[in-house]
Amino acid sequence: MDVPESVAFLAGSPERLRLLTHLREQPGSPRDVAEATDVSHRSVQRNLSEFAEREWVEKRNGVYELTTSGDLVARTHANYVETLGVISEFDSFFRHLPDPTHAPDLAWVADATVVTASPDQPQAPVSHYVNRLRTRGTETIRMLAPVLSRLYHDAHAELVLSGVETELIMSPGRIETARSSNPLEFRLVSRVIDIYEHDGVVEFGLTIGDEWAFARAYDDAGQLQAVLECDHPEFLEWAETLYRRYRDRSSAIG
Known part of the structure:
Protein backbone atom coordinates (compact mmCIF):
# COMPACT_ATOMS: atom_id res chain seq x y z
CA MET A 1 0.00 0.00 0.00
CA SER A 88 -12.11 20.87 16.50
CA GLU A 89 -14.88 20.76 19.12
CA PHE A 90 -12.46 21.39 21.98
CA ASP A 91 -10.05 23.65 20.09
CA SER A 92 -10.88 26.62 22.32
CA PHE A 93 -9.43 24.63 25.23
CA PHE A 94 -6.49 22.90 23.55
CA ARG A 95 -5.04 25.95 21.82
CA HIS A 96 -4.61 27.80 25.12
CA LEU A 97 -2.69 25.02 26.87
CA PRO A 98 0.99 25.72 27.65
CA ASP A 99 2.18 22.52 25.92
CA PRO A 100 0.94 19.05 24.83
CA THR A 101 1.77 17.46 28.21
CA HIS A 102 -1.17 19.42 29.63
CA ALA A 103 -3.62 17.94 27.10
CA PRO A 104 -5.75 14.99 28.23
CA ASP A 105 -6.31 12.04 25.91
CA LEU A 106 -8.94 12.79 23.29
CA ALA A 107 -10.81 9.58 24.07
CA TRP A 108 -11.50 10.81 27.59
CA VAL A 109 -12.94 14.19 26.66
CA ALA A 110 -15.26 13.14 23.82
CA ASP A 111 -18.26 13.39 26.19
CA ALA A 112 -16.88 16.21 28.33
CA THR A 113 -18.31 19.71 28.66
CA VAL A 114 -16.30 22.69 27.50
CA VAL A 115 -17.37 26.29 28.05
CA THR A 116 -15.50 28.99 26.17
CA ALA A 117 -15.10 32.73 26.49
CA SER A 118 -16.43 34.77 23.58
CA PRO A 119 -16.64 38.47 22.74
CA ASP A 120 -20.31 38.45 23.77
CA GLN A 121 -19.76 36.31 26.90
CA PRO A 122 -16.17 36.77 28.09
CA GLN A 123 -17.00 35.47 31.58
CA ALA A 124 -18.89 32.36 30.43
CA PRO A 125 -16.22 29.87 31.57
CA VAL A 126 -15.88 31.60 34.95
CA SER A 127 -19.66 31.55 35.47
CA HIS A 128 -19.84 27.87 34.54
CA TYR A 129 -16.96 27.02 36.85
CA VAL A 130 -18.48 28.87 39.81
CA ASN A 131 -21.97 27.44 39.28
CA ARG A 132 -20.74 23.87 38.94
CA LEU A 133 -18.35 24.23 41.86
CA ARG A 134 -21.28 25.16 44.09
CA THR A 135 -23.34 22.14 43.01
CA ARG A 136 -20.60 19.51 43.09
CA GLY A 137 -20.24 17.59 46.33
CA THR A 138 -16.75 17.00 47.70
CA GLU A 139 -14.78 16.84 50.92
CA THR A 140 -11.49 17.98 49.42
CA ILE A 141 -10.35 20.42 46.74
CA ARG A 142 -6.89 20.56 45.16
CA MET A 143 -6.09 23.38 42.79
CA LEU A 144 -3.51 24.68 40.38
CA ALA A 145 -4.12 28.36 39.71
CA PRO A 146 -2.22 30.69 37.36
CA VAL A 147 -4.09 33.66 38.86
CA LEU A 148 -6.36 34.45 41.78
CA SER A 149 -9.70 35.74 40.58
CA ARG A 150 -12.19 37.54 42.75
CA LEU A 151 -14.87 36.19 40.42
CA TYR A 152 -14.61 32.68 41.86
CA HIS A 153 -12.97 33.53 45.17
CA ASP A 154 -16.36 33.61 46.94
CA ALA A 155 -17.37 30.15 45.70
CA HIS A 156 -14.18 28.62 47.08
CA ALA A 157 -14.56 30.56 50.31
CA GLU A 158 -18.02 29.03 50.77
CA LEU A 159 -16.56 25.54 50.36
CA VAL A 160 -13.78 26.25 52.84
CA LEU A 161 -16.25 27.60 55.41
CA SER A 162 -18.40 24.50 54.95
CA GLY A 163 -15.45 22.31 55.90
CA VAL A 164 -13.99 21.39 52.51
CA GLU A 165 -10.23 20.89 52.87
CA THR A 166 -8.53 22.99 50.20
CA GLU A 167 -5.03 22.92 48.79
CA LEU A 168 -3.73 25.55 46.37
CA ILE A 169 -0.58 25.62 44.24
CA MET A 170 0.58 28.89 42.64
CA SER A 171 3.75 30.40 41.23
CA PRO A 172 5.94 32.56 43.53
CA GLY A 173 5.09 35.73 41.61
CA ARG A 174 1.35 35.26 41.98
CA ILE A 175 1.66 34.47 45.67
CA GLU A 176 3.72 37.57 46.29
CA THR A 177 1.24 39.72 44.35
CA ALA A 178 -1.63 38.39 46.45
CA ARG A 179 0.32 38.83 49.68
CA SER A 180 1.41 42.41 48.95
CA SER A 181 -1.91 43.63 47.54
CA ASN A 182 -3.90 42.63 50.62
CA PRO A 183 -1.71 41.31 53.46
CA LEU A 184 -4.51 40.87 55.98
CA GLU A 185 -6.75 38.94 53.62
CA PHE A 186 -3.85 36.79 52.47
CA ARG A 187 -2.95 35.98 56.06
CA LEU A 188 -6.53 34.93 56.78
CA VAL A 189 -6.76 32.84 53.63
CA SER A 190 -3.47 31.08 54.31
CA ARG A 191 -4.82 29.98 57.71
CA VAL A 192 -7.69 28.02 56.19
CA ILE A 193 -6.16 26.96 52.85
CA ASP A 194 -2.93 25.04 52.43
CA ILE A 195 -1.02 27.21 49.95
CA TYR A 196 2.02 25.86 48.13
CA GLU A 197 4.60 27.77 46.14
CA HIS A 198 5.55 26.04 42.91
CA ASP A 199 9.15 25.98 41.78
CA GLY A 200 8.34 27.58 38.44
CA VAL A 201 5.57 29.19 36.44
CA VAL A 202 1.98 27.90 36.64
CA GLU A 203 0.19 28.50 33.34
CA PHE A 204 -2.59 25.93 33.66
CA GLY A 205 -5.62 25.64 35.89
CA LEU A 206 -6.79 22.43 37.53
CA THR A 207 -9.40 21.79 40.21
CA ILE A 208 -9.84 18.27 41.55
CA GLY A 209 -12.68 17.17 43.79
CA ASP A 210 -13.31 13.71 45.21
CA GLU A 211 -14.79 12.25 42.01
CA TRP A 212 -14.55 15.03 39.43
CA ALA A 213 -12.12 17.49 37.89
CA PHE A 214 -12.07 20.75 35.96
CA ALA A 215 -9.19 21.76 33.69
CA ARG A 216 -8.84 25.45 32.87
CA ALA A 217 -7.00 27.09 29.97
CA TYR A 218 -5.79 30.70 30.11
CA ASP A 219 -4.48 33.16 27.55
CA ASP A 220 -1.16 35.01 27.87
CA ALA A 221 -2.86 37.81 29.80
CA GLY A 222 -4.07 35.37 32.46
CA GLN A 223 -7.71 35.49 31.34
CA LEU A 224 -9.67 32.25 31.61
CA GLN A 225 -10.56 31.20 28.05
CA ALA A 226 -12.04 27.74 28.51
CA VAL A 227 -13.03 25.35 31.28
CA LEU A 228 -13.27 21.61 30.64
CA GLU A 229 -15.47 19.54 32.93
CA CYS A 230 -15.00 15.78 32.72
CA ASP A 231 -15.90 12.76 34.87
CA HIS A 232 -14.13 10.08 32.84
CA PRO A 233 -12.18 7.85 35.30
CA GLU A 234 -8.99 8.02 33.24
CA PHE A 235 -9.30 11.80 32.97
CA LEU A 236 -9.46 11.94 36.76
CA GLU A 237 -6.39 9.72 37.00
CA TRP A 238 -4.57 11.97 34.51
CA ALA A 239 -5.56 15.06 36.53
CA GLU A 240 -4.26 13.44 39.73
CA THR A 241 -0.94 12.57 38.09
CA LEU A 242 -0.51 16.07 36.66
CA TYR A 243 -1.35 17.66 39.99
CA ARG A 244 1.19 15.46 41.81
CA ARG A 245 3.81 16.52 39.28
CA TYR A 246 3.28 20.13 40.32
CA ARG A 247 2.89 19.30 44.02
CA ASP A 248 6.21 17.43 44.13
CA ARG A 249 7.94 20.62 42.99
CA SER A 250 6.16 22.88 45.45
CA SER A 251 6.66 23.81 49.08
CA ALA A 252 4.28 25.10 51.74
CA ILE A 253 4.48 28.84 52.31
CA GLY A 254 5.61 30.06 55.68
Whole structure:
Protein backbone atom coordinates (compact mmCIF):
# COMPACT_ATOMS: atom_id res chain seq x y z
CA MET A 1 0.00 0.00 0.00
CA ASP A 2 1.30 3.43 -0.95
CA VAL A 3 0.48 5.16 2.35
CA PRO A 4 0.87 8.84 1.33
CA GLU A 5 -1.19 8.23 -1.81
CA SER A 6 -3.88 6.38 0.16
CA VAL A 7 -4.07 9.20 2.72
CA ALA A 8 -4.44 11.78 -0.06
CA PHE A 9 -7.05 9.62 -1.80
CA LEU A 10 -9.21 9.22 1.30
CA ALA A 11 -8.94 12.91 2.12
CA GLY A 12 -9.92 13.84 -1.42
CA SER A 13 -13.63 13.26 -0.89
CA PRO A 14 -15.88 12.76 2.16
CA GLU A 15 -17.96 10.39 0.00
CA ARG A 16 -15.20 7.77 0.25
CA LEU A 17 -15.54 7.47 4.00
CA ARG A 18 -19.33 7.32 3.65
CA LEU A 19 -19.04 4.50 1.10
CA LEU A 20 -16.49 2.53 3.11
CA THR A 21 -18.58 2.92 6.27
CA HIS A 22 -21.67 1.66 4.46
CA LEU A 23 -19.84 -1.31 2.98
CA ARG A 24 -18.68 -2.30 6.46
CA GLU A 25 -22.32 -2.63 7.44
CA GLN A 26 -23.86 -3.83 4.20
CA PRO A 27 -22.16 -5.12 1.03
CA GLY A 28 -24.10 -4.31 -2.12
CA SER A 29 -24.24 -3.56 -5.80
CA PRO A 30 -23.36 -0.08 -7.07
CA ARG A 31 -27.07 0.71 -7.35
CA ASP A 32 -27.78 -0.49 -3.80
CA VAL A 33 -24.85 1.49 -2.41
CA ALA A 34 -25.85 4.65 -4.29
CA GLU A 35 -29.43 4.49 -3.01
CA ALA A 36 -28.35 3.81 0.58
CA THR A 37 -25.71 6.54 0.75
CA ASP A 38 -27.36 9.21 -1.40
CA VAL A 39 -24.21 9.34 -3.56
CA SER A 40 -24.58 9.50 -7.32
CA HIS A 41 -24.37 6.17 -9.16
CA ARG A 42 -21.50 7.49 -11.24
CA SER A 43 -19.47 8.50 -8.17
CA VAL A 44 -20.18 5.18 -6.47
CA GLN A 45 -19.06 3.25 -9.53
CA ARG A 46 -15.86 5.30 -9.82
CA ASN A 47 -14.97 4.96 -6.15
CA LEU A 48 -15.72 1.25 -6.04
CA SER A 49 -13.36 0.81 -8.96
CA GLU A 50 -10.70 2.78 -7.06
CA PHE A 51 -11.29 0.67 -3.94
CA ALA A 52 -10.94 -2.50 -6.01
CA GLU A 53 -7.62 -1.33 -7.47
CA ARG A 54 -6.34 -0.87 -3.93
CA GLU A 55 -7.78 -4.29 -2.98
CA TRP A 56 -10.02 -2.77 -0.37
CA VAL A 57 -13.11 -4.38 -1.92
CA GLU A 58 -13.93 -7.56 -3.81
CA LYS A 59 -16.70 -7.98 -6.33
CA ARG A 60 -18.69 -11.22 -6.21
CA ASN A 61 -21.73 -11.76 -8.38
CA GLY A 62 -22.11 -7.99 -8.82
CA VAL A 63 -21.91 -7.32 -5.08
CA TYR A 64 -19.05 -5.37 -3.53
CA GLU A 65 -17.79 -6.18 -0.06
CA LEU A 66 -14.79 -5.02 1.93
CA THR A 67 -11.68 -7.12 2.18
CA THR A 68 -9.99 -7.39 5.57
CA SER A 69 -7.61 -4.61 4.53
CA GLY A 70 -10.54 -2.52 3.39
CA ASP A 71 -12.31 -3.00 6.69
CA LEU A 72 -9.19 -1.92 8.58
CA VAL A 73 -8.80 1.12 6.32
CA ALA A 74 -12.46 2.05 6.83
CA ARG A 75 -12.25 1.81 10.61
CA THR A 76 -8.92 3.62 10.85
CA HIS A 77 -10.05 6.46 8.60
CA ALA A 78 -13.34 6.81 10.49
CA ASN A 79 -11.45 7.02 13.79
CA TYR A 80 -9.10 9.61 12.31
CA VAL A 81 -11.98 11.80 11.13
CA GLU A 82 -13.74 11.41 14.48
CA THR A 83 -10.56 12.38 16.33
CA LEU A 84 -10.17 15.51 14.23
CA GLY A 85 -13.78 16.32 15.09
CA VAL A 86 -13.02 16.12 18.82
CA ILE A 87 -9.97 18.37 18.39
CA SER A 88 -12.11 20.87 16.50
CA GLU A 89 -14.88 20.76 19.12
CA PHE A 90 -12.46 21.39 21.98
CA ASP A 91 -10.05 23.65 20.09
CA SER A 92 -10.88 26.62 22.32
CA PHE A 93 -9.43 24.63 25.23
CA PHE A 94 -6.49 22.90 23.55
CA ARG A 95 -5.04 25.95 21.82
CA HIS A 96 -4.61 27.80 25.12
CA LEU A 97 -2.69 25.02 26.87
CA PRO A 98 0.99 25.72 27.65
CA ASP A 99 2.18 22.52 25.92
CA PRO A 100 0.94 19.05 24.83
CA THR A 101 1.77 17.46 28.21
CA HIS A 102 -1.17 19.42 29.63
CA ALA A 103 -3.62 17.94 27.10
CA PRO A 104 -5.75 14.99 28.23
CA ASP A 105 -6.31 12.04 25.91
CA LEU A 106 -8.94 12.79 23.29
CA ALA A 107 -10.81 9.58 24.07
CA TRP A 108 -11.50 10.81 27.59
CA VAL A 109 -12.94 14.19 26.66
CA ALA A 110 -15.26 13.14 23.82
CA ASP A 111 -18.26 13.39 26.19
CA ALA A 112 -16.88 16.21 28.33
CA THR A 113 -18.31 19.71 28.66
CA VAL A 114 -16.30 22.69 27.50
CA VAL A 115 -17.37 26.29 28.05
CA THR A 116 -15.50 28.99 26.17
CA ALA A 117 -15.10 32.73 26.49
CA SER A 118 -16.43 34.77 23.58
CA PRO A 119 -16.64 38.47 22.74
CA ASP A 120 -20.31 38.45 23.77
CA GLN A 121 -19.76 36.31 26.90
CA PRO A 122 -16.17 36.77 28.09
CA GLN A 123 -17.00 35.47 31.58
CA ALA A 124 -18.89 32.36 30.43
CA PRO A 125 -16.22 29.87 31.57
CA VAL A 126 -15.88 31.60 34.95
CA SER A 127 -19.66 31.55 35.47
CA HIS A 128 -19.84 27.87 34.54
CA TYR A 129 -16.96 27.02 36.85
CA VAL A 130 -18.48 28.87 39.81
CA ASN A 131 -21.97 27.44 39.28
CA ARG A 132 -20.74 23.87 38.94
CA LEU A 133 -18.35 24.23 41.86
CA ARG A 134 -21.28 25.16 44.09
CA THR A 135 -23.34 22.14 43.01
CA ARG A 136 -20.60 19.51 43.09
CA GLY A 137 -20.24 17.59 46.33
CA THR A 138 -16.75 17.00 47.70
CA GLU A 139 -14.78 16.84 50.92
CA THR A 140 -11.49 17.98 49.42
CA ILE A 141 -10.35 20.42 46.74
CA ARG A 142 -6.89 20.56 45.16
CA MET A 143 -6.09 23.38 42.79
CA LEU A 144 -3.51 24.68 40.38
CA ALA A 145 -4.12 28.36 39.71
CA PRO A 146 -2.22 30.69 37.36
CA VAL A 147 -4.09 33.66 38.86
CA LEU A 148 -6.36 34.45 41.78
CA SER A 149 -9.70 35.74 40.58
CA ARG A 150 -12.19 37.54 42.75
CA LEU A 151 -14.87 36.19 40.42
CA TYR A 152 -14.61 32.68 41.86
CA HIS A 153 -12.97 33.53 45.17
CA ASP A 154 -16.36 33.61 46.94
CA ALA A 155 -17.37 30.15 45.70
CA HIS A 156 -14.18 28.62 47.08
CA ALA A 157 -14.56 30.56 50.31
CA GLU A 158 -18.02 29.03 50.77
CA LEU A 159 -16.56 25.54 50.36
CA VAL A 160 -13.78 26.25 52.84
CA LEU A 161 -16.25 27.60 55.41
CA SER A 162 -18.40 24.50 54.95
CA GLY A 163 -15.45 22.31 55.90
CA VAL A 164 -13.99 21.39 52.51
CA GLU A 165 -10.23 20.89 52.87
CA THR A 166 -8.53 22.99 50.20
CA GLU A 167 -5.03 22.92 48.79
CA LEU A 168 -3.73 25.55 46.37
CA ILE A 169 -0.58 25.62 44.24
CA MET A 170 0.58 28.89 42.64
CA SER A 171 3.75 30.40 41.23
CA PRO A 172 5.94 32.56 43.53
CA GLY A 173 5.09 35.73 41.61
CA ARG A 174 1.35 35.26 41.98
CA ILE A 175 1.66 34.47 45.67
CA GLU A 176 3.72 37.57 46.29
CA THR A 177 1.24 39.72 44.35
CA ALA A 178 -1.63 38.39 46.45
CA ARG A 179 0.32 38.83 49.68
CA SER A 180 1.41 42.41 48.95
CA SER A 181 -1.91 43.63 47.54
CA ASN A 182 -3.90 42.63 50.62
CA PRO A 183 -1.71 41.31 53.46
CA LEU A 184 -4.51 40.87 55.98
CA GLU A 185 -6.75 38.94 53.62
CA PHE A 186 -3.85 36.79 52.47
CA ARG A 187 -2.95 35.98 56.06
CA LEU A 188 -6.53 34.93 56.78
CA VAL A 189 -6.76 32.84 53.63
CA SER A 190 -3.47 31.08 54.31
CA ARG A 191 -4.82 29.98 57.71
CA VAL A 192 -7.69 28.02 56.19
CA ILE A 193 -6.16 26.96 52.85
CA ASP A 194 -2.93 25.04 52.43
CA ILE A 195 -1.02 27.21 49.95
CA TYR A 196 2.02 25.86 48.13
CA GLU A 197 4.60 27.77 46.14
CA HIS A 198 5.55 26.04 42.91
CA ASP A 199 9.15 25.98 41.78
CA GLY A 200 8.34 27.58 38.44
CA VAL A 201 5.57 29.19 36.44
CA VAL A 202 1.98 27.90 36.64
CA GLU A 203 0.19 28.50 33.34
CA PHE A 204 -2.59 25.93 33.66
CA GLY A 205 -5.62 25.64 35.89
CA LEU A 206 -6.79 22.43 37.53
CA THR A 207 -9.40 21.79 40.21
CA ILE A 208 -9.84 18.27 41.55
CA GLY A 209 -12.68 17.17 43.79
CA ASP A 210 -13.31 13.71 45.21
CA GLU A 211 -14.79 12.25 42.01
CA TRP A 212 -14.55 15.03 39.43
CA ALA A 213 -12.12 17.49 37.89
CA PHE A 214 -12.07 20.75 35.96
CA ALA A 215 -9.19 21.76 33.69
CA ARG A 216 -8.84 25.45 32.87
CA ALA A 217 -7.00 27.09 29.97
CA TYR A 218 -5.79 30.70 30.11
CA ASP A 219 -4.48 33.16 27.55
CA ASP A 220 -1.16 35.01 27.87
CA ALA A 221 -2.86 37.81 29.80
CA GLY A 222 -4.07 35.37 32.46
CA GLN A 223 -7.71 35.49 31.34
CA LEU A 224 -9.67 32.25 31.61
CA GLN A 225 -10.56 31.20 28.05
CA ALA A 226 -12.04 27.74 28.51
CA VAL A 227 -13.03 25.35 31.28
CA LEU A 228 -13.27 21.61 30.64
CA GLU A 229 -15.47 19.54 32.93
CA CYS A 230 -15.00 15.78 32.72
CA ASP A 231 -15.90 12.76 34.87
CA HIS A 232 -14.13 10.08 32.84
CA PRO A 233 -12.18 7.85 35.30
CA GLU A 234 -8.99 8.02 33.24
CA PHE A 235 -9.30 11.80 32.97
CA LEU A 236 -9.46 11.94 36.76
CA GLU A 237 -6.39 9.72 37.00
CA TRP A 238 -4.57 11.97 34.51
CA ALA A 239 -5.56 15.06 36.53
CA GLU A 240 -4.26 13.44 39.73
CA THR A 241 -0.94 12.57 38.09
CA LEU A 242 -0.51 16.07 36.66
CA TYR A 243 -1.35 17.66 39.99
CA ARG A 244 1.19 15.46 41.81
CA ARG A 245 3.81 16.52 39.28
CA TYR A 246 3.28 20.13 40.32
CA ARG A 247 2.89 19.30 44.02
CA ASP A 248 6.21 17.43 44.13
CA ARG A 249 7.94 20.62 42.99
CA SER A 250 6.16 22.88 45.45
CA SER A 251 6.66 23.81 49.08
CA ALA A 252 4.28 25.10 51.74
CA ILE A 253 4.48 28.84 52.31
CA GLY A 254 5.61 30.06 55.68
